[in-house]
Amino acid sequence: MRPVGRIFGEKSDQMNAIPTNWAHLARQMGKPMTQEKPRTRIQEKNRARVLEAALEVFSKHGFRGATLDEIAREAGLSKPNLLYYFSSKDEIHVTLLEGLVDTWLDPLRDLKEDGDPQQELRAYVRRKLQMSRDFPRESRLFAQEIVQGAPRMKEGLATDLKALVDEKAVVLKRWTAAGKLAQIDPHHLIFSIWALTQHYADFDVQVRAVLGEGRDPIAEAEVFLDTLFTRLLEP
């Protein structure tokens, strides 16, 4: 898995890449690499501050509900200054999503055909759950984009994401055929992993409210989900 700093745009890597949706996937599919534009240290730092602030605000209110003033205040910059680094609200949002998608899908990419199927899958679940714990705002940002109809990602979903999932579905099917996995629909198995793990980030308020004080939802979820998938995957 890539260094986590990428998601926050803290470090150079993401800042220098010219935005290309689904860059990692594109690279994998042999499309031309994007060119890098040199950026000053001040640019790096301030773009990162903007993206961090935007993550906070977008994940809390959605795209339409977020305002540039709020993002600027959160970033500690004046609004014109903010617009010096990103030319529009839209560009900030797109840049955020771009930076998130790769990291978000890395755990799935890491599913390797060699190795014990059940262990591989349970490891995937654990990693996804960890991301809900470590990057809840990123999860909610993504969730809101999808719930609202994915206006900025629809295309990527139907092409790149579908391709990745289909590829892994083939692996799952082979595992099933080899008798190493229960006979269950591979696509829906993947959906179930997404749903169950991201639930703890996206619906955090509800989960905490229902569980009450003094509990650690994700620690409990780890145990529960391990049981669930152990039982589900057994051939």
Place this chain on the structure above:
Amino acid sequence: MRPVGRIFGEKSDQMNAIPTNWAHLARQMGKPMTQEKPRTRIQEKNRARVLEAALEVFSKHGFRGATLDEIAREAGLSKPNLLYYFSSKDEIHVTLLEGLVDTWLDPLRDLKEDGDPQQELRAYVRRKLQMSRDFPRESRLFAQEIVQGAPRMKEGLATDLKALVDEKAVVLKRWTAAGKLAQIDPHHLIFSIWALTQHYADFDVQVRAVLGEGRDPIAEAEVFLDTLFTRLLEP
């Protein structure tokens, strides 16, 4: 933003408790149709049109992202006219949530201790999934409210919803103690049902994009989830 009470009131005596599209559901479930302040036919019709339009818009853009103009246009009313029926954007949103919460939780309330535990739970899953199919906008409305921190429901979550879930958790525990159910955390079991069923409404775009054309996500989910919970609940 302060939380608004009454949203979770089980026996709401609000005059606006039941939006039209849910009225039949509520009625057939034997809920007390509460006494309404006398309203003319025009009022009934137009309030219903507003709530229907608001459901459409709020579920698509969230509270902040929705505008009164859009709701008015969707409802086919002028904005001042809309504000003749509801005194503010806030009131429309709260009224919507109030009207939906009860119906949303009815399937859980219907979990009855007598009766086969596994069948009861699988029936609950089926009903929840059906609601994702029949009321996806309502599901997304709730999802956005929760993802955004539940500013209007937080209180109700921690009191009423928690009480309901805790009550059912006791039932689940007794089932487990009686050896009729696997030993799994009852709260997380309920979370898993919510997560897995609502996923098909809230993340519909993603699910459809990944599955590709010509498939019926929820029909497939019914099969998949039946398998999943059969395996999970087995003692």
Place this chain on the structure above:
DNA sequence: CGTGGTCTTGACCATTTGGTCAAAAAGAAA
């Protein structure tokens, strides 16, 4: 019919919104 209440709307308002611009301030390079 008239009359009193209900419903509808065009005009209007203060504030907020995303975004621009010229000019000043701060660095970098020589």
Place this chain on the structure above:
DNA sequence: TTTCTTTTTGACCAAATGGTCAAGACCACG
């Protein structure tokens, strides 16, 4: 130091926003 580029900001703008209001249209009923 001077010169050139990068960064920052106050002032500004047109459009959109939630909401008001007075007056007119409509409607039920005696």
